[in-house]
Amino acid sequence: MGRRPTGPATSDFSRKRYEDYFSAFARIVNLAISEKVDAVLIAGDLFERRELIPDVVERAEHLLQQLHNENIEIIVIEGNHDNFTPGNEAESWLMYFSNKELLKRPYYYFKDNSYHFVPIGYKDINFYGLGYPGAMAAETISAFAEFLNSQPKEKNVVLIHTAISDGLGFHDSVPKTAIDLLNNKVIYAAGGHFHYHSKYPASKPFFFIPGSPEYWDWGEIGQKKGVIIFDTDTEDYRFIQLEQRHSIKLQIKLKASDSSTFATEFDDFISSLDIIPGETIVIMELWQNSNFFVDLTACEAMLMRKGALKSYIYLFNNSSVFHDFTNPTLGVEQIERDLISGWKSFGKDVETAITSLNKLKDYQRENEEDRFIETFDSLLEQIIGIRETEIED
Ligand SMILES: [Mn+2]
Numbered sequence: 001m002g003r004r005p006t007g008p009a010t011s012d013f014s015r016k017r018y019e020d021y022f023s024a025f026a027r028i029v030n031l032a033i034s035e036k037v038d039a040v041l042i043a044g045d046l047f048e049r050r051e052l053i054p055d056v057v058e059r060a061e062h063l064l065q066q067l068h069n070e071n072i073e074i075i076v077i078e079g080n081h082d083n084f085t086p087g088n089e090a091e092s093w094l095m096y097f098s099n100k101e102l103l104k105r106p107y108y109y110f111k112d113n114s115y116h117f118v119p120i121g122y123k124d125i126n127f128y129g130l131g132y133p134g135a136m137a138a139e140t141i142s143a144f145a146e147f148l149n150s151q152p153k154e155k156n157v158v159l160i161h162t163a164i165s166d167g168l169g170f171h172d173s174v175p176k177t178a179i180d181l182l183n184n185k186v187i188y189a190a191g192g193h194f195h196y197h198s199k200y201p202a203s204k205p206f207f208f209i210p211g212s213p214e215y216w217d218w219g220e221i222g223q224k225k226g227v228i229i230f231d232t233d234t235e236d237y238r239f240i241q242l243e244q245r246h247s248i249k250l251q252i253k254l255k256a257s258d259s260s261t262f263a264t265e266f267d268d269f270i271s272s273l274d275i276i277p278g279e280t281i282v283i284m285e286l287w288q289n290s291n292f293f294v295d296l297t298a299c300e301a302m303l304m305r306k307g308a309l310k311s312y313i314y315l316f317n318n319s320s321v322f323h324d325f326t327n328p329t330l331g332v333e334q335i336e337r338d339l340i341s342g343w344k345s346f347g348k349d350v351e352t353a354i355t356s357l358n359k360l361k362d363y364q365r366e367n368e369e370d371r372f373i374e375t376f377d378s379l380l381e382q383i384i385g386i387r388e389t390e391i392e393d
Helices: 012-034 053-069 091-098 134-149 176-178 259-271 296-305 332-341 349-367 371-390
Strands: 039-043 075-076 107-111 114-118 120-122 125-129 155-159 188-190 198-200 207-208 226-230 236-241 247-253 281-288 310-317
Touching: 012 039, 012 053, 053 075, 075 091, 075 120, 107 125, 107 198, 114 134, 114 371, 176 226, 207 281, 236 349, 259 296, 296 310, 296 349, 332 349
Parallel strands: 039 075, 125 155, 155 188, 188 207, 247 281, 281 310
Antiparallel strands: 107 114, 120 125, 198 207, 226 236
């Protein structure tokens, strides 16, 4: 909640997208009440950012209060978006809601060279929270599994803001082997961070990501998103898919070979689209067979006249490589990773470089100047460190 697209805040598009995230949470609140659940778990990124405007706080409070009024326990951890500086919990809005007794926040801390886990006990379950350990996720899970070994066997549930990314090695995610450590130790692990639904392992899964209830960006169109309802007695689960903002995403191979035949082709094409006036997002790739001028601004204006809330049109010609953009796992990040891996400057520490660059982009996009500078400084230090090591070698 609290996300708003860049551009004028007074536009219909900005206003509706701002509402979308509250509506998505409201649907979950209503579902939790109608399904008569005992507890709602949120594995991080309840909010878009660490600093919240009053309207976001007020509306979040109202929604949490609705669950609270039905005696539904709300258990939440911070994600990277609502993160705080460790040791400075007062920076976290989750502390505010926790102090108001609108949610419970299980957490852990690192002291005297060891991890300490502080669960929330509710009914017959211990709810543990591993927050957002970032690049330390695998190590934190391992320490947590070790800790559970020393405990009497009880019904445990854990929340952690991470995901599985075997073979891809995205920042802030873990290999399957890290999750395997929790097998038979927790009945349910609530994961997050990645925006599409997944579960692990394929048979008898216990690690679940429900997916972000609303699109965070348009790259996510086509992804499955929803909620998971888990029965802690039978260990049965149900995935309930939720609707996101109505959108149309397509690729068109144009037949036209000049601007005037294109105009007719485009006009006919958009007449066939199922646009809900004032609601639909249209994302279109146009593929040309031959080079002729396409006025993309005029195309977008035509879509707006047909009622699209917003449209994005990208133009390609046959010299570009036709690709399948419906695959959620092969994104820009993977392409960049392949590129950077080939660079010599980062030496052996290419992972740190990729992680830092991803963070820099996130912070730049989110206008988080302090964290951008912090990451930039530590990347520089790292590079200097690598050079020194190389000299010693
Ligand atoms: Mn996240």
